[in-house]
Amino acid sequence: MALQTTKTMSEERAPILVGFLTMLRKEVTRVFRIWSQTLLPPVVTTSLYFAIFGAFIGSQIAKIDGFSYIQFIVPGLVMMAVITSAYSNTVSTFFGAKMQRNLEELLVSPMPDWVVIAGFVSGGVVRALLVAILVLIVSLFFTHLIIFNLFIIFAAAFLTSLLFSLAGLVNGIFAKSFDGISIVPTFVLVPLTYLGGVFYSINRLPPFFRFLSLGNPILYMVNAFRYGFLGISDVSVTVSFEVMIFVTLALLIITLWLFKRGSGLKN
Amino acid sequence: MSDGTKPAAIKIVDLKKVYGTGVEALKGVSLTIAEGEFFALLGPNGAGKSTLISVLAGLAIKTSGTVEVCGVSIDENIDKAKSFIGIVPQEFNFNWFETVIDIIINQAGYYGIPRHVAMPRANELIENLGLADKRDTQAMKLSGGMKRRLMIARSLIHEPRVLLLDEPTAGVDVELRRGMHDFLRELNAAGTTIILTTHYLEEAEQLSREVAIINNGSIIKQGSVKSLLANMNSVTLLLDTVAPISTAELQLARALPITRIDDTTLQLKLAPGETVNDYIRKLSTIGVQISNIRNNGSRLEEVFIDLIQKD
Known part of the structure; x- marks a missing residue:
């Protein structure tokens, strides 16, 4: 082993920009490298929903606010795929890095905490948005898409993927075992998504259950997204965006605080 | 430092x-x-x-x-x-x-x-x-x-x-x-x-x-x-002998800071200020010829063990 001592890297270093781009590149490469685990499953699952609830059962269900049942559930099912993909991406990459200890590569680097957080979250957002596009393409085999407001569609999808990427990161920070990363998706995310107005309008629920549904943050995301497509919503679209922004900011503050304290990250 | x-x-x-x-x-x-x-x-x-x-x-x-x-x-x-x-x-x-x-x-x-x-x-x-x-x-x-x-x-x-x-x-x-x-x-x-x-x-x-x-x-x-x-209190050396050490030779060497490790190996503890030459000469006079001198592991190890035991 010999060492050449010539210094080769005199250029200015940019831990924020280059650091973030390195993490983003790594995350996106991972999403495509293991596409059969990251992109394919939500497409297959949602296709089944389209076929069973949309085409087979949906054809026997009356129109909702003037739209066929499959047209009504497509935005909700896309949002369900976005939520699952964003959450599972960050929780698995972060927890994997923690278990393999390669999280230390990031912790010893001069990247500020917020850049590390942004790097992990970017992977979740990219995967969720890719899944959304793929699921929307598949939906074209079952119905035709109506687009009411493209900006609202994109804003709702982006904010939701950001929110659940952060939520997955918080889960990954606290998780100490593989059980710890599966409990929340199974017992919290899935029930909240199913009860978040994906398959029905809450206006058709008895008053008590309608009131209960208003406490479910996923309801607002699904309705904002649906509004972007169909121009209809069970709740105010402004309130929906306010809820999404508030929860995202709260999760961001919690994540930054956990990184600063080193909880679940450092000794 | x-x-x-x-x-x-x-x-x-x-x-x-x-x-x-x-x-x-x-x-x-x-x-x-x-x-x-x-x-x-x-x-x-x-x-x-x-x-x-x-x-x-x-x-x-x-x-x-x-x-x-x-x-x-x-x-x-x-x-x-x-x-x-x-x-x-x-x-x-x-x-x-x-x-x-x-x-x-x-x-x-x-x-x-x-x-x-x-x-x-x-x-x-x-x-x-x-x-x-x-x-x-x-x-x-x-x-x-x-x-x-x-x-x-x-x-x-x-x-x-x-x-x-x-x-x-x-x-x-x-x-x-x-x-x-x-x-x-x-x-x-x-x-x-x-x-x-x-x-x-x-x-x-x-x-x-x-x-x-x-x-x-x-x-x-x-x-x-x-x-x-x-600042070491002593240095431990291993001495390889040309021929196996007899019981009689060992008796003669008992006044020296020497321990028998095996038939052809002796351990010598050298106090500060002492030289290995003195002991080689003394061993030679009683008929023990030395073929090789080795450190007993690392000298720093001796300092280390000494300090840890005292702490």
């Missing part, structure tokens, strides 16, 4: 670390290491070596005290302080599914070095550390020694001013260890401050100029290797 003429690469004052479990891993450690030094931090398992390294690298949060890296306080600008440090931890801590080149290039990115700038340096490190034919191999497929060299290459990609090595040659075969020693010596000669923790005291004796011995979270001895060895 800084001699006051060179700036300090590391300056630690009254560093304490208490873990959440209540374990007091560092009990007020103060240490100054000059730039360009080759420094060994020695101590038994659980003494606090790895905790100290972790605090310096930003992997553990200190409870109190101050730490400066190349003049930058970790309380004031931890990100800048971290940019000066390269670390080779005790445990493998890379993504097992990534290739050698990706692991190194990604690490460069985390330090703000773009790929096109880092690539030539990464290739040079890979070549110098004997990993050229494994450049595109997944980390999980490397042997133990290769994984350790990969961690060294990764730690050097951003040309750190201070290199922290936590047991870098653990589980590495003799030939590779020698190669790594040469590499580290060259790196140090080129100006990199090296801080090494090791269980191989012979390694510390061969490589480092300055040593600190830590036990139960406190530094119990610090100084140059030369000064530590000069």
